[in-house]
Amino acid sequence: MTTTTAPLHSRPFFALQGGRPEGCAYPQTFHELGVLHVPSGRLEASDPYVSLGAGCTVPVPPGSYPVFVTVADVSEAADGSHPRESYLSVVLHDDAPVAAVRLGVPEGERAPGEGVWYGVGVDAGTVAFADAQAAEALSRRADDVLEETHDRWMELQDDPRHHGSNRANVPLPGAAGGENLALAHSGWGDGFYPLVTTHDADGRLLGVHIDLLVASATHWKDERGDGER
Known part of the structure; x- marks a missing residue:
């Protein structure tokens, strides 16, 4: 099942929007995090220190894509003194406007039902994107190699x-x-964060995002804690 058949994402979505987007409680900035290489065509979202190689995997065209972190300023004075990451995003295409925001569906899974979403469980305060095949290979390396890599x-x-x-x-x-x-810090830290996809008017996948429940937190609060890995 492809992500384009997933239910529409009914909550406000503020990824890659600077300034103070309408409906957002905080001013935001967004920052490029370089390019991500996904030659296998399988994009994984995970907590890289805990679940690399076993996260949510979404099929994408094989290629290299820019990654962005959206940061919200949650300080009371909106003076930039308290930044929190609000989204981590991989942009596949930027040549068309976003026409639909959908709940992400990992490969091999069914579209989520009402009040349920797929996402990333975080226990080390960090989220990441990687090529799933390479991530799986690294996760099988010896513990001492992984420990040195994590450091x-x-x-x-x-x-x-x-x-x-x-x-x-x-x-x-x-x-x-x-x-x-x-990889980026996960907003407020540990938790379970929804996987969201953006699409153009023809249903083409434009981007894959991890919503870190900062800018959109009040719109998820009644269901926060639901979800599926």
Whole structure:
């Protein structure tokens, strides 16, 4: 089942919108996080420190795509003093306006029912996108390799000179096709975050997003905690 058959996403959607979008409680900025290589055509969303290689996977055309982090300023004075990541997004096409926002459907799964969504379970305060095939291969590496890899990711994520605070774009060790990982802090931290897709008027997939329940949190509150991995 493809994502274009999923139920419409009925809640406001503010990814990749700067300023103060209508209906959004906070001013936002968005920042490019480099390019993500997905040669297998399988895009995985996960907590990279906990579930890399076992996250939600969405079919996409094989290729390389820009990744963006949308950041909301949740400070009371709107003075930029309290930024929180509100979306992590992979943009497949930017040549058409978004005509539909849908609940994401991972490969092999059915469209979610009312009040249910697929998403990313987070236990290490981070979300990421990666090529699913390369992520699965890395997850099978020895524990000491994974521990060293995770330490390096954390160093880069904490280095504001890399891609800004709390985010990084890193190569996946052992990946033959240049596959990499784009990761960012998960807004308020641990939790379960919905997978959302955007489409043009013909149903073509434009982007895949993880909604970190910051800008849209009040619109999910009655159902927060529901969902499926």
